[in-house]
Amino acid sequence: MSSELGVVLYFAVLNxxxxxxxxxxxxxxxxxxxEINVEDxxxxxxxxxxxxxxxxxxxxxxRGGHLKVEVKPDRVEIFVEDDGPGIEDVEQAMTPGYSTAPLWIRELGFGAGLGLPNMEEKSDIFHIESEVGKGTRIHSVVFRRRDAA
Ligand SMILES: Nc1ncnc2c1ncn2[C@@H]1O[C@H](COP(=O)(O)OP(=O)(O)OP(=O)(O)O)[C@@H](O)[C@H]1O
Ligand SMILES: [Mg+2]
Incomplete structure (x- = not known):
């Protein structure tokens, strides 16, 4: 089955x-x-x-950024990368409710400061690193099997 071979998907997100x-x-x-029968x-x-x-x-x-999604037999790994402004205080950014979203985003119903905490919560492994003036990188892993270490 194709899902056992490993699949790598690349996406560009524009801003x-x-x-x-x-x-x-x-x-x-x-x-x-x-399409490749990953569990619901x-x-x-x-x-x-x-x-x-x-x-x-x-x-x-x-300038937007990139997403790479790697589907492996035991896990799905997500790599997110941008060369945007970076985050000064990552711990603060990870705090539920913290947001610097501008008014126009809030007016669209976003900017609650819950995106990053939600990503962490939905991940089995979650790493974020960021450097001001360089950009931000996130690595998230979702296990496909509960017995996977
Ligand atoms: N890729 C990024 N580059 C620069 N800053 C970021 C990036 N992602 C998040 N941030 C900063 O971290 C804050 C928290 O992000 P988070 O996704 O948790 O909440 P939000 O985007 O503000 O609101 P929500 O996701 O709930 O709509 C953002 O307001 C922003 O300041
Ligand atoms: Mg967000």
Whole structure:
């Protein structure tokens, strides 16, 4: 089965100055994972992680960024990378409720400061590193099997 061979998917997220296209990448990720029969619960978690990542790239990374999704027999790994402004205090950014979202994003119903905490919650392994002026990187892992270490 193709799902046992490992599949690597690449996506570019543009920052078009609005949120019109946000959701396109996570929807495509979901479709591709369904195609190769990844478990529903795993797809749900990966889709949420990708949506929040996409949203942040479109909101904060001036030039957008990239998502790489690696499907392995025992896990799905998500790598998110941008060369945007970076985050000064990552711990603060990870705090539920902390947000620097501008008014126009809040007016669209986002900017509650829950995206990163939600990504962490939906991940079995979650790492974020960021450098001001350089960009931000996230590595998230969702296990496909409960017995996977
Ligand atoms: N890729 C990024 N580059 C620069 N800053 C970021 C990035 N992602 C998140 N941030 C910063 O971290 C804060 C918290 O992000 P988080 O996704 O948790 O909440 P939010 O985007 O503000 O609101 P929500 O996700 O609930 O709509 C953001 O307000 C922003 O300041
Ligand atoms: Mg967010």
């Amino acid at each position: 078009s100055g609005g949120l019109d296209n946000v959701g396109a990448v996570s929807t495509e990720v979901k479709r591709r994972l369904q 619960g795993v797809i749900r978690r990966v889709s949420i992680i990708c949506f929040e990542a996409e949203m942040n790239l479109a909101s904060y990374a001036d």
